[in-house]
Amino acid sequence: MPVLIVGSIALDTVKTPVEEHADLLGGSASYAAVSASFFTGAQLVGIVGGDFPKAHVEFFESRRIDLEGLQQVEGESFRWSGEYMTDMNVRETRSVALNVFEHFTPHLPESYRQTPYVLLANIAPSLQSYVLDQTARPRFVVADTMDLWITIAKDDLLALLKRVDLLILNDSEAKMLTGETNLIRAAEAIRGYGPGYVAIKKGEHGCLLFGDPSKQEFFSCPAFPLANLHDPTGAGDCFAGGLIGELARADEAEITFDALKKAVVSGSVVASFNVEAFSLERLRTLTNEDIDARRGEFRRISQF
Ligand code: AMP
Numbered sequence: 001m002p003v004l005i006v007g008s009i010a011l012d013t014v015k016t017p018v019e020e021h022a023d024l025l026g027g028s029a030s031y032a033a034v035s036a037s038f039f040t041g042a043q044l045v046g047i048v049g050g051d052f053p054k055a056h057v058e059f060f061e062s063r064r065i066d067l068e069g070l071q072q073v074e075g076e077s078f079r080w081s082g083e084y085m086t087d088m089n090v091r092e093t094r095s096v097a098l099n100v101f102e103h104f105t106p107h108l109p110e111s112y113r114q115t116p117y118v119l120l121a122n123i124a125p126s127l128q129s130y131v132l133d134q135t136a137r138p139r140f141v142v143a144d145t146m147d148l149w150i151t152i153a154k155d156d157l158l159a160l161l162k163r164v165d166l167l168i169l170n171d172s173e174a175k176m177l178t179g180e181t182n183l184i185r186a187a188e189a190i191r192g193y194g195p196g197y198v199a200i201k202k203g204e205h206g207c208l209l210f211g212d213p214s215k216q217e218f219f220s221c222p223a224f225p226l227a228n229l230h231d232p233t234g235a236g237d238c239f240a241g242g243l244i245g246e247l248a249r250a251d252e253a254e255i256t257f258d259a260l261k262k263a264v265v266s267g268s269v270v271a272s273f274n275v276e277a278f279s280l281e282r283l284r285t286l287t288n289e290d291i292d293a294r295r296g297e298f299r300r301i302s303q304f
Helices: 028-036 054-062 101-102 125-131 147-152 156-162 173-177 183-193 235-250 258-272 282-283 288-302
Strands: 003-006 010-015 018-027 042-048 070-071 078-084 091-097 117-120 140-144 166-170 197-201 207-210 218-221
Touching: 003 028, 003 125, 003 235, 018 028, 028 042, 028 054, 028 235, 028 258, 042 101, 042 156, 054 183, 078 101, 117 125, 117 235, 125 156, 140 235, 147 156, 166 173, 166 235, 173 183, 173 197, 183 197, 183 207, 197 235, 207 258, 207 288, 218 258, 235 258, 258 282, 258 288
Parallel strands: 003 042, 003 117, 010 078, 042 070, 117 140, 140 166, 166 197
Antiparallel strands: 010 018, 078 091, 197 207, 207 218
16 A cells, blocks of 8 residues: 655755765655655655756655655755754754745645555644645544644644544654643643544654553654664654555554554664664665564564
8 A cells, every 4th residue: 555645855954063964855755755665655745846856856766656746846945954963862953944845735646635544744734634635534644743833833733633543743742732741641632632643752762652541552662772873864754654654564454553563663663774874865775674674673672
C-alpha cells in the first residue's frame, strides 16, 4: 500500500559546531517521503520554486516517490536555516523564508484521494486539515506538528486532532500543548483531543508510544546509541516517514498496538541513520539490509 505524505520541501542551511552547509535538500515531507520509501511507495504533496535543483527531483524519482502531487511554480523555494549549539539537542532557527510556500494550497491529484495511509508531516494544521478534506476516510492518519503551530494555530491544531489516529510530537511540545508537566498525563490529555495513539519523541532518549491505558498499551523505544551525530535535522520527519511506511507495508487487517510498536522501531532506525550525515545524504546509500541489521541492534539493546 502506498502512503500519502504532505509537508514542506525546503532548501536548508544548517550549521553545527563543526560544519556549515547551504542549500541542502530539506523539509518535513522530503525527509518523511524518502524514509517511507524504504518500506513502500510514497506519494509526495508539496511545492517548490523554479530554483529547486533538478538533481533533488531525480533523487525523489530514484526512490520510487510519486511526484504527481509536487507543484513546481515560479519563484523561490521555501528556505530554512538552523544552527545547532555545542549540545546538539539545542537548535536555534536562524531564518525562515516562506517564498512559494506562502501561497501553497495542497491540492491532491485524483489518484491520491483513496490512499489508505496518510502522513500529515509538519506544516500548518489548516493545510493538514485541507488535505484530509480531499481524501476518502483514510485507514490510518498520522500527524506531526511543532511548537510554532501550538503557539500560533492551536485552535486549528485541536480541530485537526479530532481526525487523526496518531499524533507525533516531542516532549516539550506535548507539555506545551496540554499544559501538563508529566508526559503520561500529557499523552492522556492528547488522546482526549482525538488521536487514539500518541508518540512522544525525546531526542537522544528515544520515544514513548501511548495507546489505551486500560489495555496497557505503552511502549518505550530506545534511541540508538550514536557517538557521532553530524546533523539532527529531519530526524523527527524520518521517524514519522519510516513509521507510516512500515504500517503501510504490513497493511495488516487490524492495526494493532504490536504493529505500531514495530512501526515506531522502523521509524527510529531510519532516523538513527539519517543523523549520521547532513541533509538526506546518509539515506542515499542506506540499504534495507542496513535497516534490518540495525533493527536487530535495537532489539538487542532493549532486552534485559
Ligand atoms: P526537524 O529537524 O524534524 O524539526 O525538521 C527540520 C525540517 O523542517 C527542515 O528541513 C526545515 O526545512 C523544515 N521546517 C522548518 N520550519 C518549518 C515550518 N515552519 N514548516 C514546515 N517545515 C519546516
